Amino acid sequence: MRTTLYKAISVALVAFVAIMASVTAAHGADSKTTARACWDAGIEAYSNKDYAAAVEAFENIVALDYASAEVYYNLANAYFRLGQQRTNGARNYSNGELGQAVLNYERALKLDPTMENARYNLDIAKELTNDTEAVPEGFITRVWRTLAGGLTTNAWATISLVMLFMTVVLALVYLLHSSLALRKVAFSLAVVSLLVFILSTALSLTQLSAVTDDSRAVIVVNDTTPVHASPDSGSKIIRQPSQGVTVVVERVEDDWTEVRFADGEEGWVRTSSVEVI
Amino acid sequence: MIRIRHFLLVLVALLVSWTSWAQATFTADAPALTALGQPFRVEFVVDAEPDRDSFKAPTFNDFDVLAGPSVSTGHSVQFINGKQSSSYTQTYTYVLMPRAAGNFSIGVASIAVEGKTLKTEPLLIEVIAERDSGSGNKGSVKTNPESSIGKDDVLLRLKVTANDLYKGESLRASLVLYSRVSVDGVESLTVPPFDGFWSQNLTIDNTSSREEYNGRIYETYKINEWLLSPQESGEIVIPEAVMTIGIQVVVQDNRYDPIFGGQQIYRVKRELKSQPVTINVKEFPKGAPASFNGAVGSFSLSSTMPAVEIDANSADQIELTLSGKGNFKFITAPRVAFPESFEVYDTKCVDNSKLTATGASGSITYTYPFVARSAGVFTIPSVEFTYFDPSTETYTTLSTEAFTIEVKDDGSVMSEVSPSAGYSNYGGTMRQLDHDIRYIYTDKLPRRAVPAFILTPLYWLAVVLIVSLFIVAFVVLRKRIRERNNTVARRMRHADKVAVQRLRMAERYMKAEDRRAFYEEMLRAMWGYIGDKFNIPVSGLTKEKIREELYRRSVDDATVEQFCEIISRSEEAQYAPVTNIEMNDVYVDAVEVISKIESVVKR
Numbered sequence: 001m002r003t004t005l006y007k008a009i010s011v012a013l014v015a016f017v018a019i020m021a022s023v024t025a026a027h028g029a030d031s032k033t034t035a036r037a038c039w040d041a042g043i044e045a046y047s048n049k050d051y052a053a054a055v056e057a058f059e060n061i062v063a064l065d066y067a068s069a070e071v072y073y074n075l076a077n078a079y080f081r082l083g084q085q086r087t088n089g090a091r092n093y094s095n096g097e098l099g100q101a102v103l104n105y106e107r108a109l110k111l112d113p114t115m116e117n118a119r120y121n122l123d124i125a126k127e128l129t130n131d132t133e134a135v136p137e138g139f140i141t142r143v144w145r146t147l148a149g150g151l152t153t154n155a156w157a158t159i160s161l162v163m164l165f166m167t168v169v170l171a172l173v174y175l176l177h178s179s180l181a182l183r184k185v186a187f188s189l190a191v192v193s194l195l196v197f198i199l200s201t202a203l204s205l206t207q208l209s210a211v212t213d214d215s216r217a218v219i220v221v222n223d224t225t226p227v228h229a230s231p232d233s234g235s236k237i238i239r240q241p242s243q244g245v246t247v248v249v250e251r252v253e254d255d256w257t258e259v260r261f262a263d264g265e266e267g268w269v270r271t272s273s274v275e276v277i
Numbered sequence: 278m279i280r281i282r283h284f285l286l287v288l289v290a291l292l293v294s295w296t297s298w299a300q301a302t303f304t305a306d307a308p309a310l311t312a313l314g315q316p317f318r319v320e321f322v323v324d325a326e327p328d329r330d331s332f333k334a335p336t337f338n339d340f341d342v343l344a345g346p347s348v349s350t351g352h353s354v355q356f357i358n359g360k361q362s363s364s365y366t367q368t369y370t371y372v373l374m375p376r377a378a379g380n381f382s383i384g385v386a387s388i389a390v391e392g393k394t395l396k397t398e399p400l401l402i403e404v405i406a407e408r409d410s411g412s413g414n415k416g417s418v419k420t421n422p423e424s425s426i427g428k429d430d431v432l433l434r435l436k437v438t439a440n441d442l443y444k445g446e447s448l449r450a451s452l453v454l455y456s457r458v459s460v461d462g463v464e465s466l467t468v469p470p471f472d473g474f475w476s477q478n479l480t481i482d483n484t485s486s487r488e489e490y491n492g493r494i495y496e497t498y499k500i501n502e503w504l505l506s507p508q509e510s511g512e513i514v515i516p517e518a519v520m521t522i523g524i525q526v527v528v529q530d531n532r533y534d535p536i537f538g539g540q541q542i543y544r545v546k547r548e549l550k551s552q553p554v555t556i557n558v559k560e561f562p563k564g565a566p567a568s569f570n571g572a573v574g575s576f577s578l579s580s581t582m583p584a585v586e587i588d589a590n591s592a593d594q595i596e597l598t599l600s601g602k603g604n605f606k607f608i609t610a611p612r613v614a615f616p617e618s619f620e621v622y623d624t625k626c627v628d629n630s631k632l633t634a635t636g637a638s639g640s641i642t643y644t645y646p647f648v649a650r651s652a653g654v655f656t657i658p659s660v661e662f663t664y665f666d667p668s669t670e671t672y673t674t675l676s677t678e679a680f681t682i683e684v685k686d687d688g689s690v691m692s693e694v695s696p697s698a699g700y701s702n703y704g705g706t707m708r709q710l711d712h713d714i715r716y717i718y719t720d721k722l723p724r725r726a727v728p729a730f731i732l733t734p735l736y737w738l739a740v741v742l743i744v745s746l747f748i749v750a751f752v753v754l755r756k757r758i759r760e761r762n763n764t765v766a767r768r769m770r771h772a773d774k775v776a777v778q779r780l781r782m783a784e785r786y787m788k789a790e791d792r793r794a795f796y797e798e799m800l801r802a803m804w805g806y807i808g809d810k811f812n813i814p815v816s817g818l819t820k821e822k823i824r825e826e827l828y829r830r831s832v833d834d835a836t837v838e839q840f841c842e843i844i845s846r847s848e849e850a851q852y853a854p855v856t857n858i859e860m861n862d863v864y865v866d867a868v869e870v871i872s873k874i875e876s877v878v879k880r
Contacts, residue, residue, distance in 0.1 A: 035723045043719050049614070050567065066723040074717040081714075121714040157731035161739050168747040176754050204731045211729065 035066035042074060051082035069112035076104035076118070080125060099220035099243030099275075101125050106218060106246065106277040110211060113149030129244035131262065148206040156204030163197035166190075217259065217274040219245045227267035231256030238267050249276065301325035303388050303395035310487045312407040312494050313378050316343055321369040321386045321397060328389040335384030337373055345371030375404040407493050426524060426545060429493065430457045433520050433549035435469070437505075441557045443667045445573030445604045447506040447636040449479070452518055452551065455488070455495035461523035461544055466500065469551075473513040473558075474505040475606065477632055504632055506604055507558040518551040561665055566674050568611065569663035574603015574636070576664050578675035582657075586683045589652045597660060597677070600640035605630035610643045611662040618651040652686035772809035773875050776802045780868060787860045795860050796851035799867060803844050806871060810878065820844060830878045839870045 042057030058075035061067060083097030105122035108115055148156070170190035174183050219225050219241055226237040231253055239261070241247075247259035250266060257271045307319040321334070334346060346369040354363040375381070383400040432455040439448040452468070454460065479502040488497045500520065507513060526543045561569075576599050583593035595613060599605075610624045625646070630639035649655070656679055663674040730736055779802030786795035808815040811826050820841050827837045843866050850863070 032725075039723050043717065046717055061723045066725050068721065068724050070718040070721040071723045077714055077717045117715045117718075124714050152727075154727055154730045157729075157736060160731070161736070161743070164740060164743050168743055168750075172747065172750050172754070175751060176758055201731070208729050208731055 031064045031066065035061045035064045038064070039071070042078070046074070046078055046081070049081070049085070051078050051085055054078035055082055067107075067111075069108040069115050069118070072104045072108035072111065073115065073118045073121075076101045076108065076125075077121065079104060080121070096220050096243050098125060098128055099218055102129065102244035102246065103218040103220055103275055103277060106216070110213075110277055112152070113145075113210070125244060128242075130242045131245040144206065145210070148203045148210065151203075151207070153204050153207040153211055156200045156207055160197050160200040160204055163193045163200060166193040167197055214276045215249050217247050217249050217257075217276045219243050219247065219269070219273060220275045225269055225273045227259070227269050228256075229267060231258070231268045235268075239265065246277075247274065249274070301390040301393075301395060303386075303390075303397055305383065305386060305397035305400050307373075307383060307400050307402060308487055309401065310403050310405070310489055310494055311375060313375055313404055314407075316372050316374045319345075319371045319373055319383060319400070321388075322366055323368075323388050323390065323395065324364065324366050325390045326365055327367060328392065331387075331389035331394075332369055333387045334369065334371070335386050337371070337383065339377070339379075339381040340373035340375055340383075343372040343374050345369070375402075378404050378406040380404075403489075405489055405492070405494065426458055426526060426547065429491070431455065431460070431522070431524065431547060431549065432490070432495070433500075433518060433551045434490075435515065435518055435551040435554050437515075437554055437556065440555070441559070442507065443559045443561065443573060443665065444507055444510050445571055445607060445665070446667050447504050447604065448556070449502065449634055450505050450515070450554075451481075451502040452500040452520075454498045454500055454520070454522070454549070455490055456498070457493065457495055459525045460498070461525045463500070464521040464523055464546065465519075466521075467519040468501065469516045469518045471503065471505055471515060473509050474507055474515075476506075477504045478502070479504055479632065479634060502634075504634070504636065505556075506607070507556065510558045510560040513556045513558055515554045515556065517553050520549045522547055522549060562670060565665070565672055566661070566663045568661035568674060569665065569672060570609050572599075572603060572608045572662070572664035573667060574601060574664060575666050575668075575673075576601035576603055576662070576675065578660075578662050578677065580660065580677040582677075582680045583682060585681070586685060587649060589649055589684050589686055592646060592648045594647065595645040595657070595660075595680075597643045597645070597662075598640055599643075599662065602636055602638040603664065605637045605639065605641050608641060610645075611660050613645050613660050614658050615645075615647055616655040616657070618649070618653075619655070620648040620650055622646045622648075649682070649684040652684050654681060654683045656681050772806055773871065775809060776806040776871055779805065780864065780871075784864060787864060792860065793851060796847045796863075799847045799863060800844065800851070803840070803847070803867065803871075806874075810874075827874065827878075832874055832877045836870055836873045836877075839866065840874065843867050843870060 038057045038060040042054045042061070045051070045053035045057060055075065055078045058071055058078055061071050062075065079097045080101040083101065086097065102122065102125050105118050105125060108118040109122065112118070151159070167190050170186045170193060173186035174190055177183050177186065220243060225241055225243070227239040227241065228235045229238050241261070245261070247261055247269075250258040250260055252258075252271060255271055256268045257274055258266060258268050259274060260266045301324060303321065303323045305319065305321050308317050311317045319337075321332070332346075349368045349370070351366045351368070352363070353365075354361060356362075369386075381402050381404060383402060385399055386397045388395050434453050434455060435450055436453055437448050437450045439446070442448060450471075481499045481502045483498075485496050485498045488495055524545045524547055526545050528541045528543060579598045579600070581596035581598075583595060587593050597611060597613075599608065605628060610626060613621075615621050623646075625644040627642045627644070628639075630637040630641060659676045659679045661674055661676045663672050665672055779798055783795050783798040783802060786792075786798055804815050804818055807813070807823050807826065808818055813822070813826070823844075824837055824841065827840070843863060846863055
């Protein structure tokens with residue numbers, strides 16, 4: 001009886017591992033080598049202070065769909081330095097480099113909310129913008145977000161599947177084993193793993209919605225962007241945010257996008273002047 | 278020849294040494310270019326008194342000798358700074374007439390001076406058949422001095438050494454007067470503006486030479502010469518130069534002296550214009566390295582680095598020297614990437630290049646002074662300098678070695694750098710330094726973004742798989758366990774019934790007064806009950822085992838002891854002849870204890 005159970009479990013385990021492996025299986029080898037070459041070229045250019053070339057190399061990786069959080073981070077750094085170089089260290093970044101830097105730090109953080117370096121550099125970049133402080137989230141939301149951000153959505157999903165599997169195995173032990181003590185232990189563990197399964201599934205979904213969230217955008221154009229009261233260039237300008245200001249996209253209507261600022265104010269900007277994170 | 282006469286005895290030693298190198302020279306001179314039908318002179322000059330009759334002229338095979346040799350001697354005495362020197366020359370002159378056009382040579386003449394034979398170098402003479410100009414001042418007598426000068430008799434040309442060149446290269450432009458008449462003087466000269474060029478005047482020698490142009494021989498005089506360096510690409514036109522000259526014209530005029538005729542000398546003004554010159558300036562080829570900033574030519578780079586160890590707050594410098602040929606005037610100092618904490622001062626530049634007819638050459642030295650403000654080990658990366666070599670049409674990058682410098686803390690680092698006294702800029706840098714973005718990742722290779730796994734069909738498949746695994750395992754395993762455990766379970770369920778049956782049998786024996794059979798049946802009932810109940814083979818049962826099993830099932834001590842005591846009494850009574858134990862008591866106790874156990878141990 002016991003050997004049969006073990007056999008069944010090991011077969012299930014092998015199948016499970018195979019499924020997980022197929023999810024993360026490597027794709028085209030060609031674009032992979034190109035991406036790696038670009039990566040090396042970008043780092044080389046960055047260390048040689050040729051930031052324009054570094055930006056180009058890292059943008060290539062993004063175009064190849066090999067954008068990891070680290071790629072976005074490096075791209076953001078290259079933009080930041082390029083802006084500094086072009087303006088000779090002055091604060092007014094001329095060609096939207098600061099906006100691009102903020103955008104790409106945000107993208108890195110979107111992929112990996114735990115990336116400490118990106119958070120640090122984003123804070124520095126944000127100091128150069130005239131962005132207002134965001135309204136702080138509630139305690140529970142913050143704790144929940146932080147917890148969800150501790151792992152990637154796929155890590156949470158994997159944990160949830162493993163926990164489901166554990167629950168099933170423990171439930172089987174509880175239901176089928178003859179030893180009373182073992183059954184008691186199996187029962188309580190099954191309950192715990194069921195709870196962890198539910199929790200990790202919820203966290204995975206939270207993280208998924210954070211990653212696929214396209215409601216946030218960054219203002220990327222060069223100088224102060226006029227924010228109009230209505231989608232019409234003749235309407236009143238209610239505010240002029242600098243590049244690198246993060247906004248929430250409310251709705252998009254062709255040329256115009258309605259955005260909400262961190263302090264709650266809403267207005268319309270040209271769609272070309274914002275880029276979704 | 279300089280011969281020192283022995284007048285000054287104090288200078289004897291010097292004089293001897295002078296005479297030793299003051300060798301006599303013997304040279305031949307003739308125009309390198311001449312026209313057919315024009316006589317020309319060949320002169321052999323010796324600057325010492327030759328030995329008598331020692332002159333041997335060459336044979337003039339290709340020429341007719343019209344006159345000569347005529348011998349003339351010249352003698353002069355000079356006093357320079359109180360020293361007397363004298364010179365002596367003897368010249369043998371021939372007048373020759375070329376027989377045909379072509380390249381000819383005049384052979385070697387020889388002469389002996391104080392017994393020593395001297396020889397001339399052979400002379401090369403080019404004879405051309407001149408185009409007939411149809412004009413000119415010879416032959417026909419003209420009364421109008423203006424018309425006596427042909428259109429081609431005097432020309433102004435702007436000659437350039439290159440028409441097709443790269444930006445930054447240089448070319449030589451010479452304004453040359455070509456003349457077949459006697460030019461009296463230059464009245465005015467308008468130099469063309471060299472727009473699009475950087476120009477510099479070259480010094481010229483005022484010698485004239487003969488040159489063939491359009492099939493005629495001219496005397497040429499260089500008026501001006503410039504070194505031009507184009508500053509923009511494309512076709513650049515150098516406009517005409519305008520020069521007004523005066524020309525002496527000799528006109529035979531017999532009005533003044535009808536018998537012998539007379540010569541009247543006129544001065545004629547003539548305005549000359551050179552042809553505009555088009556220069557094609559090529560753009561640099563693509564793919565210039567980043568360190569290229571317009572240097573054209575060929576260079577070499579050397580550097581003098583500071584000491585390997587310096588004290589903090591002490592000044593030192595880096596020196597870079599570029600030497601070679603090229604557009605030194607337009608080279609900007611190569612960039613040296615000093616560490617952030619170095620205070621760097623203005624780069625000094627010392628230009629040691631010299632302008633020559635083919636462009637500038639020499640060297641240029643850049644000095645980069647700096648003060649290291651903070652202690653530590655710093656690396657000054659290699660300095661790169663790229664130039665374009667127009668001869669190979671390639672970019673060449675020169676670089677120095679990267680240099681590591683250790684700045685030693687002298688106790689005054691940082692804290693003593695006062696924010697005033699010109700360090701404010703440095704302070705600004707520092708403020709930025711402690712608040713700068715972090716460095717990029719260099720080791721984490723890019724990877725394709727893993728698509729979200731949750732809520733995908735694959736995820737659901739995994740969930741369904743796990744759940745169905747549970748169901749299948751439960752169904753399969755439960756069924757099999759049940760089948761296997763059936764007999765055991767039944768036995769366990771029926772343990773009390775079996776015991777009851779056996780007790781009834783014992784009761785029957787009791788009534789029949791069969792003690793032996795009664796106790797045997799009682800023991801069988803008791804052992805069998807426990808064996809069936811707990812699925813233990815009867816052969817493996819002991820009283821200890823029974824106690825253990827019962828205690829594990831939380832049967833109270835008294836009952837357990839009672840059970841064991843009944844077994845002991847029955848075993849004792851089975852073979853004992855004495856019957857002090859009543860069968861009825863044992864029977865009643867057994868029924869009671871089994872029902873007690875049955876009530877505690879369910880199932």
